[in-house]
Amino acid sequence: MDLAIEVKNLTVKYGEKVVLQDINLKIKKGEIVAIVGPNGSGKTTLLKTILGFIKPVIGEVKILGMPNKKAVKTGKIGYLPQKSPVKNSFLSALDVVLFGLINSKLSKKEKIEKALETLKLVGMEDFANYPYSSLSGGQQQRVSIGRVIISNPEIVFLDEPSTGIDVVAQESFYDFMKKLRDEKGMTIVMVSHDIGVIGSFVDKVVGLNRYLHYLGDIKGFLNKDVLAKLYGSEVKLLIHSPECITCDKIQI
Ligand SMILES: Nc1ncnc2c1ncn2[C@@H]1O[C@H](COP(=O)(O)OP(=O)(O)OP(=O)(O)O)[C@@H](O)[C@H]1O
Numbered sequence: 126m127d128l129a130i131e132v133k134n135l136t137v138k139y140g141e142k143v144v145l146q147d148i149n150l151k152i153k154k155g156e157i158v159a160i161v162g163p164n165g166s167g168k169t170t171l172l173k174t175i176l177g178f179i180k181p182v183i184g185e186v187k188i189l190g191m192p193n194k195k196a197v198k199t200g201k202i203g204y205l206p207q208k209s210p211v212k213n214s215f216l217s218a219l220d221v222v223l224f225g226l227i228n229s230k231l232s233k234k235e236k237i238e239k240a241l242e243t244l245k246l247v248g249m250e251d252f253a254n255y256p257y258s259s260l261s262g263g264q265q266q267r268v269s270i271g272r273v274i275i276s277n278p279e280i281v282f283l284d285e286p287s288t289g290i291d292v293v294a295q296e297s298f299y300d301f302m303k304k305l306r307d308e309k310g311m312t313i314v315m316v317s318h319d320i321g322v323i324g325s326f327v328d329k330v331v332g333l334n335r336y337l338h339y340l341g342d343i344k345g346f347l348n349k350d351v352l353a354k355l356y357g358s359e360v361k362l363l364i365h366s367p368e369c370i371t372c373d374k375i376q377i
Contacts, residue, residue, distance in 0.1 A: 263298075
């Protein structure tokens, strides 16, 4: 099996508080995986621990067969954090995408060409010189994704990439991510709350709430018992009617 990520016996604490316990997880190359769970269930912590930003008290993580910290230094890993790292409101969309090539040895001209190509790929070529801060949430997200993918990473980690985006834009975003996987063979690991929207795009769901409660396909995940275990017995599944333009959407 060609593994992208292997998490072994992971336990993570903040002070005395155990946030993740006994997590074992294997993600294959080219898979699209969603990490889901209630607020505070440890999803961001799991991403950050996989990336080596948080040291577990027990356990280890391998990425592409290497210890995680070593893998991150190879430049084969892309990461889109939950909060935008872009603070300077004067930066243009092009500048933000260029950040993704900060460690590249390409010439300035080549970098700009590649950034313009990437902006085209994410459908933002007409906005290259716009201040990033003037773009809408969905447009900013496309540019941020451009920053992450410009260096052709083998694995990308996205923490709640569709926050603040309407359902239609979310669908086109997930379509785009799927295209990247299909065309470039990228492995995509994302934290998401959009169970309904991601359903048709993900290969695997990781149901997390301190422990790994579920690992499998979306169909098995959308099971009353699995959901109750993860979200509590009060959880309700709302399946929109077929007449609804966003039919098939399932909310928790
Ligand atoms: N730096 C920190 N120090 C102490 N506790 C923390 C820290 N970061 C997160 N926590 C706590 O750890 C738990 C898990 O947080 P985490 O951000 O991983 O959850 P999450 O599932 O990503 O949540 P959400 O869906 O709300 O983004 C929460 O109870 C949170 O308050």
